[in-house]
Amino acid sequence: GGHSVTFVDPTTDEERTVHSAEVVEPPGRGVGVAVIYCPTLKVLSILQREEALEAFYKDNSSQKSEGAKDDDTNRSNHRSNNNERGVELDAMVHLTPEPVFRDPAYRSWCERFGSDVDHIALHSAETLEDRAASEEHSPFVSGICGGVRRSFVHDGLFPVPASCPLPKSIEQKHDGDEDGGDGEAAKVSDEECRPSLTIVEGRPMMDYVLMPRSRRGLNESIQQSPYSIDKLNGLREKVNKTGAVECAAKIVANHSEEMTEEDDGGNVKQNKEGDDACSSGRHGELIFTGTGSAVPCKHRNVTGMYLRMNNGNGMLLDVGEGTVGQLLRSWKSTLRSSSSSSSSDPVRAPIDEYTSRLRGIKAVWISHPHADHHLGLLRLLSERSAVCGTKEDPIVLMAPRDMFDFLSEYQSVVPRVRRSYVAVECSEMIHGRRRNPLGNKLHDDLGITYCAAIPVAHCRRSHAVVIDGTSFGRVAYSGDCRPSDRFADAARGADLLIHEATFEDGMEEDAVLKRHSTVGEAIGVAGRMEARAVVLTHFSQRYPKIPPL
Secondary structure (H helix, E strand, O other): OOOOEEEEEOOOOEEEEEOHHHHOOOOOOEEEEEEEEOOOHHHHHHHOOOHHHHOOOOOOHHHOOHHHHHHHHHOHHHHHHHHHOOEEEEEEEEEEOHHHHOOHHHHHHHHOOOOOOEEEEEEOOOOHHHHHHOOOOOOOHHHHHHHHHHHHHOOOOOOOOOOOOOHHHHHOOOOOOOOOOOOHHHEOOOOOOOOOOEEEEOOOOOOEEOOOHHHOEEOHHHOOOOOOHHHHHHHHHHHHHHOHHHHHHHHHHHHHHHOEEEOOOOOEEEOHHHHHHHHHOOOOEEEEEEOEOOOOOOOOOEOEEEEEOOOOOEEEEEEOOOHHHHHHHHHHHHHHHOOOOOOOOOOHHHHHHHHHHHHHEEEEEOOOOOHHHOOOHHHHHHHHHHHHOOOOOOEEEEEOHHHHHHHHHHHOOOHHHHHOEEEEEHHHHEOOOOOOOOHHHHHHHHOOOEEEEEEOOOOOOOEEEEEEEEOOEEEEEOOOOOOOHHHHHHOOOOOEEEEEOOEOOOOHHHHHHHOOOEHHHHHHHHHHHOOOOEEEEOEOOOOOOOOOO
16 A cells, blocks of 8 residues: 655755655554453453453463354354454553462463463452552652652651662662563563463553554553662762762761750760660651642642651541542651561551551541542541541531532442541631630540631631640641631640741742732641741642742
8 A cells, every 4th residue: 555755855956756655564464462361260250251351362272162162163253253343452560469460260261362462461450458568660750860869868757758769779670670570670571471361461551563564563662660770879879979878867966966965973874765666666657648739740749748756647638639649658668677577477558557557547637628638548548447447436527518518429439438537627626715625535546635627718627736735835727818816826836837938039929819828828827826846837739849039
C-alpha cells in the first residue's frame, strides 16, 4: 500500500522519488492486546471457556479431551471469523494476585497462547496485607526525590521514603548493576516459569513498546531507575551545597543541650523522661500527608494530617484523597529505618505496624465539606473496619452535616462502614456554646481535655478547631478560611498553630475572592493568637514548591 512521492531534494537540487516501501513496514496482521482480570482460580475456569480468547490458542488438538475437541468443532466458525480480522495476539496484561499468576493451572493456560506472546504481570493487591507488604516503587518520582533530599538533611526526622531503596542496600549491589534493581529485573526468570513463556513484571513508569513489532518489548532507553546510585549521589550533592545539612546539625545539637540537665554534683545527665518517650515510640508526632490545595500534584498531595498522642493513639485532621496511602508509606519508611521492630518477621513487620496504627486512629476532624479535605475518609473507614473486625471501636468523626449525608448514601453500597464511626456535627461542639458530646471518649482514647469548633469564613459549614491535651499542648487548626479574629481569640496561647496559606503576599484580592489566606495573613493570625509556633499549609498548586515567603 501507499504511494510514491517525487520531489526536488533541496540539498542536491535533483529530482528524487521515495517509494512507500522505504518508509513503511510491509503490511502485516494487526496488533492485539488482551487485558485479563482474574482475581481467583474460579474465574480462570470461566476464562478458559471464553470464545474470544480461544481463538488465539496455539496448542494442537491432541492435547485436548474429546469434549474439548467437540467444543472446538462447534466454535470453528468463531475462530475463522477472528482470523479473518487479521489480528495477532502480541501481549497479555494480567491483573491478578501473585499467587494466582504463579499457580501451575494459570501458567499452563498462558502457555496455550504460544511463545510469541509477552505476558505482562500487574499483581493486584487484593487484601490489606498485600497493600501493606507491597514494595512497589512510587510513580511520583518528584515527590520521592524531595523525600530523599530531606532524608539527607536529617534521616531521623525525615526517613528515606519506602518507595526508594535505602542507600546502604544500593551500595551493596554489584558494581555493574547501576539501575537499582529496576532494569532487567523487570523480566521474571524464576524456576516456576516455563521456558516458553516471556513474562514481564510490571512496575510504575514502565514503558512497553507494541509497535513497530521489530521493537516490541520494554523500552530499554528508560529502564534506568530514578533511584540509581548516580541519581541519589546527585541529590546528596545538591543538598550539601545548600548548607541545610550543617544548619540541621546545629539545630539538633542545640536541642540535645536543652534535653540535658545537671544533677546535684554538677554532672550533666540526659533528660530521662524525654529519653524514655523516644525509646518507647510513645511521643508526639505530626505527619503531613499533603500540603497542597484543590487537587494532588506531582510535588505534594492534598490536605491531611496525622496527630499522634503520648499514649500512641492518634487522630486525623482532614483526610484528603490518598491520605491513607501516604500514611502507609510514611510508617513503612519509619519502620525500616528503625533499628528495632516489634515483629521479628520482616514480611509481617509492615503489616503489623499498619494494622496497629489503623487501630490507634481514634478520631477524625473534617473542617469543611470540600472534596480535597475528605475523599480519603472512605478508604480509612473501610480499612479500619477490616482491621478491627466486629470489635466495638468506632472512630469519633467530627464533621459538618454534609459529610454524614454523603456517608449515608455510601453506606447503602458498603454497609460495614455504618458501624465504623460515631457522628458528631461541628455545630454540636462550638467554642463557648456547647461542650463536645464525646469529650469523655476523646479524653479516654487520646488524652484530649478540650476539643471545640470555631465557625470561619470559607464555604458553608466551615470550621477551625482548637484541641487541648495533645502531645504538643494546645493545637489549633484553621481549615480553609479567611483570617479570623474569633479563631485567634479562641485558640489564644496555642503551642502549635496550623494555618492555611494558599496564596503568596500580594494576592490578597484572589484570597478574598476565594476565601483563603495569604502567607502574611496567616502569620498575622499567629501573632494575634500569640502562638508559640506556626506551620503553614494548603499551598496553591500554582507554586511548584511553596509560595514566596
